[in-house]
Amino acid sequence: MREIVKKGHDVHVLAPFTGGETDYILEGVHVERFHYFYPRRFEKLSGRAGMIDNVKEGFLVKIQVLTFLFFNVFYSLRILKNMDVIHVQWPIPNGLGALFLKKFYGIPYITTIHGEEVHLSKRYHMLFALRWLVNNSSKTITNSNATRNFCLEAGLDEEKIDVIPFGVDTDFFRPLDVYKDENIFQILSVGYLIERKGFEYLIRAMPHVLEKHENVQLKIVGSGPLESKLKSLIYELDLTGKVEIVKNVSDEKLLMLYNSADLFILPSIVDSQGNTEGLGVVLLEAMACGVPVIGSDVGGISDIIEDGKNGVLVEQKIKSKLSSNISLLLSDNELRNSLVINGQSDVKAKFSWKKISDRYIKEFQLI
Structure with a gap:
């Protein structure tokens, strides 16, 4: 949206309250945050770990799903009725306001599906609601071909679905001249500490890597429900000092x-729920910074990595294949340099927000 503003368009964002101001300008984008429960001090659905985890905290938070839907519609009709087009992120729960705007004011809307809402709709028997909200939109955007396939399996309208990936700010995420300890080969991984990120398998691969390369260290950046379990695993495998988890x-x-x-x-x-990586934006950030990357061949990751050209794809959950590819890149400077050059080129050509915003503007103008 920031890039779209730079190209002369007026953008308003309506989002739930998570603290701070309720009406402000953020890098040219007009942001309004709405309250969805009273007394306001009990609002717990949005922010922090996200709605999916927050709703597990008790009955009071579950009730807020209903009040959220009501106030989403109320503020959509009140604030967004003069818009030319509505762009919905996460059709459940945010699509209901857009549907009312279409019915009452004739404003078209498009939806962007991130992937997890399809899996959640299946798990909680809400596919009928997802189909209703998405199939009423003028266009559905998915972040990867894998997510598009999930949508088709869920019965969403194939003719309306296009793929536009998430992007990366290539002006911010860029190579820098920073100090590196030449005696340490530093591996980095970033993400929410949940099952589908697969950090357990990376940690279990480390002893095999260290058998051949004592100078390797792994840093995992993130927080989440599996933090204690992963730290215990590091201790059990005697990896203290070699593997570190750093909070966000x-x-x-x-x-x-x-x-x-x-x-x-x-x-x-x-x-275990059938959910996986929608795209893998952290891969794009790393590639933009000139870092060679390895990713599992699941979900939307194959939309980013072309194996052997701009990165390495490995089979999920198999620590031997992961460790052998780490060893390969560790010992092959020429391959690492080739992956870096191609990775940076591909990110700028396909995944910069400047490129992605042009594609969204085209979609907005077509409806």
Whole structure:
């Protein structure tokens, strides 16, 4: 939306309250945040770990799903009735307001599906609602071909579905001249500490890597429900001092961590609920910073990585294949340099927000 504003368009964002101001301008984008429960001090559905995890906290938070839907519609009709087009992120729960705007004011809307809402709709028997909200939109955008396939399996209208991936800010995420300890080969991984990110398998691969390369260290940046379990695994495998989990950091700090890394790995899996990686934006960030990458061949990751050209794809959950590919890149400087050059080129050509915003503007103008 920031890039779309730069190209002369007026953008308003309506989002739930998570603290701070309720009406402000953020990099040219007009943001309004709405309250969805009273007394306001009990609002717990939005923010923090996200709605999916927050709703597990008790009956009071579950009730807020209903009040959220009501106030989403109320504020949509009140604030967005003069818009030319509505762009919905996460049709459940945000699509209801857009549907009312279409019915009452004739404003068309498009939806962007991130992937997880399809899996959640199946799990909680809400596919009928997803189909209703999405098939009433003028266009559906998915973040990868894998997510598009999930949508087709869920019965969404094939003719309306296009793929536009998430992008990366290539002006911010870029190579920097930072200090690196030449005696340490630093591996970095970033993500929410949940099952589908596959961090357990990366940690279990580390003893095999260290058998051949004692100078390797792994840093995992993130927080989440599996933090204690993963730290216990590090201790059990006697990896203290070799593997470290660092809680979420600022974008500025993350930029420095990317540039300090020799290799980036996203070891995602298909989890026990059938959910997997929608795209893998952290791979794009690492590639933009000039870091060679390894990713599991699941979900939308194959939309980013072309194996052997701009990165390495590995089979999920198999620690031997992961460790052998780490060893390969560790010992082959020429291959690493080739992956870096091609990775940076592909990110700028296909995944910069400047490119992605042009594609969205085209979609907005077509409806």
